[in-house]
Amino acid sequence: MLKTILFVLVTVLALNLKAQEPTVSEKLTEVNDKVNGLLERVATDEADLQKLAKIKVSGYIQAQYQNFETPTLLAKSQNYFSLRRVRVKFTYEAADGIKFVLQPDFAPGNFVLKDAYAVVNDRWTKSWSLWAGKFNRPNYEVEYSSSQREILERSLVVRTLYPGERAIGAKLEYNPQSTPIHMQVAILNGADGITVNNAAGTNLNAADNIDYDNSKDVMARVTYNLPLGSFGGLDFGAHGYFGSLKSMTTLTYKSDYTSSTPSYVGEKIGKNWLGGEFQLFADVLGGLSVKGEYISGKNASIGYAPAGAVLGSANFVNNFAGSYLYVIKNLGKRNQLAFRYDYYDPNTDIKGADVTIKQYDATSAWVKKASSKSDLATTTYGIAFHHYLDDNVRITFNYDIVQNEKVGRTSGISNIRENYTQADGQVVTNGIDYGTIIPQNVFSIRIQAKF
Amino acid sequence: MKKLNLLKSAIIAVLVGLVCFAFTAAPERITVKGSDTLVILAQKWAEEYMKTNSGANIQVTGGGSGVGISALINGATDIANASRKMKQTEKDKLKQRYNTLGVEVACAKDGITIYLNPANKVTELSIKQLSDIYKGVITNWKEVGGADQSIKLYGRENSSGTYVFFQENVVKGDYASSCQTLPGTAAVVNAVKKDAYGIGYGGAAYAEGIVICKVKKDDKSAAFVPTAETIKTGEYPITRFLYMYLRNRPTGETKKYIDWILGAEGQKLVVDMGYFPVK
Numbered sequence: 001m002l003k004t005i006l007f008v009l010v011t012v013l014a015l016n017l018k019a020q021e022p023t024v025s026e027k028l029t030e031v032n033d034k035v036n037g038l039l040e041r042v043a044t045d046e047a048d049l050q051k052l053a054k055i056k057v058s059g060y061i062q063a064q065y066q067n068f069e070t071p072t073l074l075a076k077s078q079n080y081f082s083l084r085r086v087r088v089k090f091t092y093e094a095a096d097g098i099k100f101v102l103q104p105d106f107a108p109g110n111f112v113l114k115d116a117y118a119v120v121n122d123r124w125t126k127s128w129s130l131w132a133g134k135f136n137r138p139n140y141e142v143e144y145s146s147s148q149r150e151i152l153e154r155s156l157v158v159r160t161l162y163p164g165e166r167a168i169g170a171k172l173e174y175n176p177q178s179t180p181i182h183m184q185v186a187i188l189n190g191a192d193g194i195t196v197n198n199a200a201g202t203n204l205n206a207a208d209n210i211d212y213d214n215s216k217d218v219m220a221r222v223t224y225n226l227p228l229g230s231f232g233g234l235d236f237g238a239h240g241y242f243g244s245l246k247s248m249t250t251l252t253y254k255s256d257y258t259s260s261t262p263s264y265v266g267e268k269i270g271k272n273w274l275g276g277e278f279q280l281f282a283d284v285l286g287g288l289s290v291k292g293e294y295i296s297g298k299n300a301s302i303g304y305a306p307a308g309a310v311l312g313s314a315n316f317v318n319n320f321a322g323s324y325l326y327v328i329k330n331l332g333k334r335n336q337l338a339f340r341y342d343y344y345d346p347n348t349d350i351k352g353a354d355v356t357i358k359q360y361d362a363t364s365a366w367v368k369k370a371s372s373k374s375d376l377a378t379t380t381y382g383i384a385f386h387h388y389l390d391d392n393v394r395i396t397f398n399y400d401i402v403q404n405e406k407v408g409r410t411s412g413i414s415n416i417r418e419n420y421t422q423a424d425g426q427v428v429t430n431g432i433d434y435g436t437i438i439p440q441n442v443f444s445i446r447i448q449a450k451f
Numbered sequence: 452m453k454k455l456n457l458l459k460s461a462i463i464a465v466l467v468g469l470v471c472f473a474f475t476a477a478p479e480r481i482t483v484k485g486s487d488t489l490v491i492l493a494q495k496w497a498e499e500y501m502k503t504n505s506g507a508n509i510q511v512t513g514g515g516s517g518v519g520i521s522a523l524i525n526g527a528t529d530i531a532n533a534s535r536k537m538k539q540t541e542k543d544k545l546k547q548r549y550n551t552l553g554v555e556v557a558c559a560k561d562g563i564t565i566y567l568n569p570a571n572k573v574t575e576l577s578i579k580q581l582s583d584i585y586k587g588v589i590t591n592w593k594e595v596g597g598a599d600q601s602i603k604l605y606g607r608e609n610s611s612g613t614y615v616f617f618q619e620n621v622v623k624g625d626y627a628s629s630c631q632t633l634p635g636t637a638a639v640v641n642a643v644k645k646d647a648y649g650i651g652y653g654g655a656a657y658a659e660g661i662v663i664c665k666v667k668k669d670d671k672s673a674a675f676v677p678t679a680e681t682i683k684t685g686e687y688p689i690t691r692f693l694y695m696y697l698r699n700r701p702t703g704e705t706k707k708y709i710d711w712i713l714g715a716e717g718q719k720l721v722v723d724m725g726y727f728p729v730k
Contacts, residue, residue: 281551388526
């Protein structure tokens with residue numbers, strides 16, 4: 001009896017076990033379902049990833065230590081650490097040929113939106129592109145990335161003509177596939193970074209997001225890449241600026257400090273200049289380049305009208321010239337040496353010796369305008385050594401030797417002198433003498449990390 | 452004045468030191484990176500060259516033409532292999548970082564091969580048909596004389612030179628979103644091998660276990676498969692040069708290696724490995 005019961009139990013258990021175990025076909029179906037489920041999830045994740053892949057984030061941080069040579073110990077700090085640029089660039093490629101770029105600069109105390117533009121490329125010839133928003137003005141040094149520049153800051157003429165480098169407007173670019181020519185034409189508000197003060201000292205152009213006058217400025221740049229066989233290549237070109245500022249007053253002075261012209265409120269005071277550029281790349285001794293640009297023309301600043309007892313300030317139109325020349329040599333794969341000559345004369349109509357002597361006569365209605373240190377030319381010799389620790393980190397030692405144009409001297413003392421205050425608070429009268437070269441050299445050590 | 456002389460002397464000393472440093476002999480290891488199309492040939496070249504030049508140390512890796520060129524610009528490789536020409540934006544980056552325009556060396560020729568599964572009845576396609584297939588305009592094999600089955604597209608990732616070359620010269624537009632991108636020509640061949648209705652493209656040297664589709668310039672032309680003869684005569688319509696890019700004109704061991712590649716021994720290996728010689 002017991003045997004029979006045991007036999008029945010074992011048989012039932014065995015059958016039960018067999019019944020619980022899935023068949024191969026069931027197992028396959030289960031695995032198949034699981035795989036299909038996974039494939040669906042992978043497809044969803046892939047679709048999400050593809051959306052994310054359209055967003056590219058890059059940026060760089062430039063931390064630096066600088067030492068400024070000064071006439072003597074000033075109250076102002078002579079050396080400090082600072083963050084020169086802290087930039088993050090977001091690029092969103094919405095579709096093939098359509099791109100949005102946003103680049104804020106998070107430098108402490110100087111948060112600013114550097115770039116914010118959309119680019120639409122033509123999809124047929126792949127040669128034309130239309131830009132709209134805030135972008136770099138068309139100029140070689142302006143468009144050359146700060147993270148690659150061989151001397152730490154742009155040349156003085158470029159910094160003066162294109163404050164903040166960017167401008168708001170629209171730009172058409174032509175980069176044909178078959179010819180190494182590149183053309184850019186931009187229409188800009190033209191007042192970006194410019195101060196237009198009224199009699200009360202209020203900047204009428206403070207909201208430089210919009211234009212303070214109705215006239216638009218035009219910029220154009222054309223370059224051509226000429227291959228020079230195994231020697232290297234020569235890129236050359238020109239750019240021009242054709243713009244104006246709206247006069248807020250009734251008189252315009254010129255930089256010869258002799259002639260003046262009547263103006264009217266609303267008159268377009270022209271600011272036009274032309275520049276020629278070249279970049280020679282030579283495959284000699286492991287990579288050498290020589291790059292230069294010369295820009296010359298007429299710039300303008302706007303005054304304000306006399307109002308009752310308040311004297312008026314005339315517009316000022318100055319003929320200027322500026323140039324720079326870089327010589328850059330690569331030293332192996334990780335080091336680079338650069339030298340730059342940088343010259344800017346804000347007033348080519350008068351020489352240093354004539355500064356303060358040349359002036360407009362005083363009148364009862366207008367602020368007296370005399371030539372001053374702002375008419376002096378500046379020459380800067382820059383030398384920099386870069387070491388690339390890896391693809392992302394660059395250490396730079398940069399020394400700028402800054403030399404001002406000297407003004408005329410009478411009996412050993414020049415006619416432009418300035419007081420300065422020492423660290424202990426004592427004022428040194430006429431301590432800075434523009435009849436000599438004022439010590440203003442700058443030594444910088446910069447670490448740049450890119451990602 | 453003394454101070455100025457001291458400064459001048461210091462600057463001159465640093466300059467002389469740096470220039471001397473620039474010309475110190477670099478170690479003779481050559482790194483090669485880039486095109487997956489070229490990688491098996493590049494590895495063979497390195498292997499054979501090192502057999503006869505015991506002092507040479509050549510390291511070859513793939514990753515795609517774009518990856519190789521980026522590495523060249525970043526200083527991470529000495530030679531970038533590419534199955535397409537360097538783009539203007541890449542040249543500009545090289546100019547900015549190294550002040551050179553780069554040196555281009557055409558080292559082999561290739562016929563971009565269209566891979567089909569042996570089960571597929573289709574044997575030839577025109578450039579226009581290929582374009583429409585990869586754009587997603589033609590989606591069924593019956594539209595080009597095959598079975599009533601959906602076409603499965605396989606291609607390369609956008610860092611690949613083959614991807615760029617095929618897009619610019621055959622597709623002439625955007626790839627269909629259904630095109631499955633794979634990391635390497637071998638993966639494309641493998642996918643087509645397993646998929647009766649798949650189609651892929653890539654280097655001729657990888658074509659194993661699949662059927663090579665004949666290609667014709669247009670409907671009126673004859674169709675050809677890529678062979679040394681049809682590539683030399685230009686009858687096969689999708690041919691291209693394969694390149695090596697360097698930052699500067701090669702010197703020392705690198706020059707010796709490149710001269711060897713372009714010489715009889717190197718070009719013989721080109722043929723042995725299923726590619727086509729430059730001349």
